[in-house]
Amino acid sequence: MEFMFGSMIFFMLLIVASVVLIVVALIDMLKTTSLSDGMRIMWALLIVLISPIGPILWFVLGKSTRNFI
Numbered sequence: 086m087e088f089m090f091g092s093m094i095f096f097m098l099l100i101v102a103s104v105v106l107i108v109v110a111l112i113d114m115l116k117t118t119s120l121s122d123g124m125r126i127m128w129a130l131l132i133v134l135i136s137p138i139g140p141i142l143w144f145v146l147g148k149s150t151r152n153f154i
Contacts, residue, residue: 103137110140114147
């Protein structure tokens with residue numbers, strides 16, 4: 086019973102962390118002025134649909150490529 090309760094708390098923390106990561110990545114992406122509307126939609130879909138990899142990709146690739154556009 087203790088293992089089940091502990092694992093439930095762990096998974097709840099993972100879900101909360103994932104949601105926070107998505108929200109922070111979306112806010113950061115929306116503040117970016119150098120992205121076209123099409124790229125903005127593409128990044129928003131990636132961030133939301135491929136969580137948690139999508140937000141991590143935004144912070145690694147999106148931030149580095151937006152300075153070159």
